[in-house]
Amino acid sequence: MRRWLAVYAVAFFAFLHLPLATLAVFSFNSSRFTVWEGVSLVWYRAILRDPQLLEGAWNSVVIAMASTLISTVLGTLCAYALWKRGSRLLTGALYLSLVTPEIVTGVSLLALFQWAFRWLGWQLGLSTVILAHVSFCLAYVVIVISARLRTVSPELEEAAMDLGATEWQAFLHVTLPALVPGIIAAALLALTVSFDDYVITSMVAGVDSQTLPMVIYAMARRGASPVINAISALITVFFGVLILVSEKVRAA
Amino acid sequence: MKLRSIFLFPAWVWLAVLFGAPFAIMLGYSFLTRGVYGGVEPPWTTENYTRLIDPLYLSILLRSFAMALAATGLCLILAFPAALFISRASRRKNLYLQLVMLPFWTSFLVRTYAWLFLLRDTGLINTVLEHLGIIRVPLPLLYNDGAVLLGLVYGYLPFMVLPIYATLERLDPALVEAAADLGARPLATVFRVLLPLSKPGIVAGAVLVFIPCLGAYLTPDLLGGGRSVLVGNLVQNQFTTARDWPFGAAVSILLMALVTLVVWRMLGREVEDLA
Amino acid sequence: MNRRAFVATMAGFAGCARDRRPRLNVYNWSAYIAPETIPGFEAEFGVRVRYATYESNEEMLAKVLTGNSGWDLVFPTHNRLQPMSAYGLLAPLRHDWLAGLDHLGESFRAPAWDPQLQWGVPYMWNGTGIAYNRSLEPAPARWADLWDARLRGRLTMLDDPEDMLGACLKKIGLDFGASDPETLRRAEREAIAQKPLLRAYLNAEVRDQLVAGDVLAAQAWSTTAQQAIDAAPRLAFVYPAEGFPLYCDCAVVLRESRRQRLAHQFLDYLLRPSVSAAIAQFTRTATSNAAAQALLPEATRNNPTLYPPAEVFRRGEWPRTLSPAAQRLRDRIWTEIKAS
Numbered sequence: 001m002r003r004w005l006a007v008y009a010v011a012f013f014a015f016l017h018l019p020l021a022t023l024a025v026f027s028f029n030s031s032r033f034t035v036w037e038g039v040s041l042v043w044y045r046a047i048l049r050d051p052q053l054l055e056g057a058w059n060s061v062v063i064a065m066a067s068t069l070i071s072t073v074l075g076t077l078c079a080y081a082l083w084k085r086g087s088r089l090l091t092g093a094l095y096l097s098l099v100t101p102e103i104v105t106g107v108s109l110l111a112l113f114q115w116a117f118r119w120l121g122w123q124l125g126l127s128t129v130i131l132a133h134v135s136f137c138l139a140y141v142v143i144v145i146s147a148r149l150r151t152v153s154p155e156l157e158e159a160a161m162d163l164g165a166t167e168w169q170a171f172l173h174v175t176l177p178a179l180v181p182g183i184i185a186a187a188l189l190a191l192t193v194s195f196d197d198y199v200i201t202s203m204v205a206g207v208d209s210q211t212l213p214m215v216i217y218a219m220a221r222r223g224a225s226p227v228i229n230a231i232s233a234l235i236t237v238f239f240g241v242l243i244l245v246s247e248k249v250r251a252a
Numbered sequence: 253m254k255l256r257s258i259f260l261f262p263a264w265v266w267l268a269v270l271f272g273a274p275f276a277i278m279l280g281y282s283f284l285t286r287g288v289y290g291g292v293e294p295p296w297t298t299e300n301y302t303r304l305i306d307p308l309y310l311s312i313l314l315r316s317f318a319m320a321l322a323a324t325g326l327c328l329i330l331a332f333p334a335a336l337f338i339s340r341a342s343r344r345k346n347l348y349l350q351l352v353m354l355p356f357w358t359s360f361l362v363r364t365y366a367w368l369f370l371l372r373d374t375g376l377i378n379t380v381l382e383h384l385g386i387i388r389v390p391l392p393l394l395y396n397d398g399a400v401l402l403g404l405v406y407g408y409l410p411f412m413v414l415p416i417y418a419t420l421e422r423l424d425p426a427l428v429e430a431a432a433d434l435g436a437r438p439l440a441t442v443f444r445v446l447l448p449l450s451k452p453g454i455v456a457g458a459v460l461v462f463i464p465c466l467g468a469y470l471t472p473d474l475l476g477g478g479r480s481v482l483v484g485n486l487v488q489n490q491f492t493t494a495r496d497w498p499f500g501a502a503v504s505i506l507l508m509a510l511v512t513l514v515v516w517r518m519l520g521r522e523v524e525d526l527a
Numbered sequence: 528m529n530r531r532a533f534v535a536t537m538a539g540f541a542g543c544a545r546d547r548r549p550r551l552n553v554y555n556w557s558a559y560i561a562p563e564t565i566p567g568f569e570a571e572f573g574v575r576v577r578y579a580t581y582e583s584n585e586e587m588l589a590k591v592l593t594g595n596s597g598w599d600l601v602f603p604t605h606n607r608l609q610p611m612s613a614y615g616l617l618a619p620l621r622h623d624w625l626a627g628l629d630h631l632g633e634s635f636r637a638p639a640w641d642p643q644l645q646w647g648v649p650y651m652w653n654g655t656g657i658a659y660n661r662s663l664e665p666a667p668a669r670w671a672d673l674w675d676a677r678l679r680g681r682l683t684m685l686d687d688p689e690d691m692l693g694a695c696l697k698k699i700g701l702d703f704g705a706s707d708p709e710t711l712r713r714a715e716r717e718a719i720a721q722k723p724l725l726r727a728y729l730n731a732e733v734r735d736q737l738v739a740g741d742v743l744a745a746q747a748w749s750t751t752a753q754q755a756i757d758a759a760p761r762l763a764f765v766y767p768a769e770g771f772p773l774y775c776d777c778a779v780v781l782r783e784s785r786r787q788r789l790a791h792q793f794l795d796y797l798l799r800p801s802v803s804a805a806i807a808q809f810t811r812t813a814t815s816n817a818a819a820q821a822l823l824p825e826a827t828r829n830n831p832t833l834y835p836p837a838e839v840f841r842r843g844e845w846p847r848t849l850s851p852a853a854q855r856l857r858d859r860i861w862t863e864i865k866a867s
Contacts, residue, residue, distance in 0.1 A: 118593070223731060
């Protein structure tokens with residue numbers, strides 16, 4: 001049976017990776033169509049010539065960094081507090097937000113922001129997108145940090161406080177360092193989820209907040225284009241490298 | 253204890269403003285009437301919910317359920333052996349886990365587009381089959397339920413592998429040995445010992461796959477060719493093309509209710525164990 | 528060339544941070560402008576244009592409806608102008624700021640949807656018809672030809688309720704803008720009868736499939752069809768004999784805009800014959816600007832797909848705004864067709 005499992009595993013990993021690998025390979029195809037015509041970087045050059053693509057990528061990066069920062073900080077604090085003493089309401093709400101279909105989250109946030117317009121004169125834009133992203137990233141961060149906290153013994157903090165540390169000092173010097181690998185993992189997860197999001201972002205985006213997934217989707221809707229292959233390859237490589245680097249940092 | 257309250261404060265704000273308020277607004281919208289050119293207006297009415305009790309919309313809901321169920325089932329069948337393999341790998345468990353997760357780190361949109369690229373009439377699969385002489389006319393692989401199912405399974409497969417792996421990993425290897433000692437063949441061991449014991453992981457994975465598939469919007473949109481309507485498309489349609497926000501809100505609330513129902517029983521302790 | 532572009536873009540980003548030029552926010556259909564249009568305007572007027580795109584009128588309306596979306600200019604299709612103005616979303620046009628209105632073609636100076644050109648400046652227009660592969664003998668010439676069984680699996684229709692139902696209505700000889708339930712139900716039956724023959728409901732994506740020869744006939748907008756014909760000469764386009772819709776996208780200034788003068792300057796810039804001609808050539812649409820049309824190369828000017836001759840043009844109609852009740856019924860029927 002061991003052998004069959006190994007054979008299956010090879011097929012399984014092939015199934016997972018071949019579609020993406022194929023996309024990447026054909027991004028170097030000089031022809032628009034699936035007939036191989038020669039190696040070329042023409043589609044990569046086309047990316048650089050498309051201001052919408054570049055602007056979308058930039059917006060995505062800005063939004064992802066901002067929402068990752070905010071949600072990781074808030075999520076870590078929240079997970080820590082829940083670890084000290086749980087709150088079924090908060091935990092339940094966080095899980096629920098995780099499993100809510102994206103389209104429902106998107107339209108309900110749009111409705112919220114439209115009410116915010118009436119009362120606060122706010123506009124759809126970068127800030128609304130970042131808020132929306134923080135909203136759905138929070139649950140991911142809390143789950144990852146909570147899992148990490150399960151491996152931390154509460155006695156350590158008690159011991160620190162017995163030795164005269166305040167609650168804040170105990171958190172800062174005892175628990176937080178132990179959480180660093182978890183924080184990195186949570187931040188990575190939030191970054192990926194935020195960068196990748198299309199449905200929610202398209203609902204709440206405004207004037208200066210067209211993101212990369214929105215641009216890719218618009219291009220895909222106009223027919224498959226090798227430029228998308230090229231972007232996909234770049235995104236895959238980017239995140240692959242990011243994960244590898246983070247793994248090295250974690251292992252270190 | 254004061255520190256805890258301070259730390260929790262942003263989370264409570266989030267709960268009220270970004271989770272509770274949108275939900276409340278949607279609930280309110282679902283009882284209002286559609287505005288002339290979009291938006292909502294009084295009077296208050298339950299018409300949107302009574303509209304839902306209609307063979308058309310119930311059939312859409314049923315099809316979405318069936319599609320999500322099929323995707324979950326397929327994910328389970330494909331993921332379990334892989335999870336088993338990784339849990340038994342003596343040396344490179346981490347590497348295999350990374351390999352499973354790597355597609356997940358890539359954009360979901362990109363992964364769905366990959367199948368668009370492969371399944372088109374002029375896509376790779378058809379081109380290869382034609383070159384090999386197996387077919388002469390391209391197969392219509394795209395723009396049907398099968399393509400959507402494939403896209404969903406491909407997108408959510410990692411979510412099924414990880415929880416099952418986590419459970420299998422924690423099992424006492426002595427159990428498998430004991431089964432072997434009692435004369436069970438390997439396949440029997442899998443079905444009668446491992447499968448039942450990995451139930452928590454299976455349940456968690458099933459929930460993590462089923463719920464997003466139920467509300468799927470992107471995959472049917474890109475791979476389905478507009479031939480069928482799933483719940484996700486219905487909601488999006490009501491908020492844009494149909495400009496019927498109250499009805500869209502009602503469908504969303506219904507969807508949320510179903511999701512909460514599924515999660516209520518299934519989630520909770522299981523996922524906390526695995527997280 | 529690409530290195531220069533890259534450096535220029537990076538410099539652009541760097542400039543972003545300290546940009547004190549006045550801003551103009553333009554929200555347009557995707558692929559509906561030429562690459563040099565915006566940079567040309569930015570250079571000449573010393574402003575920074577924020578440009579984003581949408582795929583459908585409703586997507587744009589959903590953002591604009593609250594009157595606080597942040598956009599200055601949007602481009603609705605002509606039959607959305609009346610609801611938008613009724614809702615108070617539009618700023619009336621200042622003709623004294625729009626000298627270029629004289630350039631507009633005859634049909635667009637006092638159009639049925641806006642006789643005094645009070646709300647929107649006509650931009651680009653197109654019609655819906657049948658794009659097909661010349662290998663089809665005999666060639667399709669009517670909507671009814673799209674119900675032919677020989678097209679099974681090689682046929683697509685537009686993923687748009689107005690166009691799709693309109694084609695069904697025209698096929699049975701009824702009014703494109705019909706709103707009574709009986710008529711619409713008959714159209715629905717036609718649509719459901721056609722569905723087994725269909726490959727999919729596609730909009731612009733069908734272009735590549737027409738070019739590759741996978742799709743033999745498609746209900747398509749003239750723009751998409753022209754782009755396909757450019758890539759594959761064995762394709763052709765026809766405006767059906769029973770009648771067809773014409774759509775004109777109009778540039779409007781939103782009432783919420785705080786840069787009315789600048790917005791009008793952009794509109795006037797778009798009305799310049801050279802600018803309009805460049806856009807029309809690049810995007811392969813038909814321009815409403817007669818002076819621009821005169822600047823186009825002969826082949827394009829007389830292209831029957833983009834600029835149908837008078838007798839064909841007469842068969843077309845500009846769809847009117849539908850009443851809310853009719854809209855609701857059509858939405859329901861559309862869902863029924865898709866779900867069947």
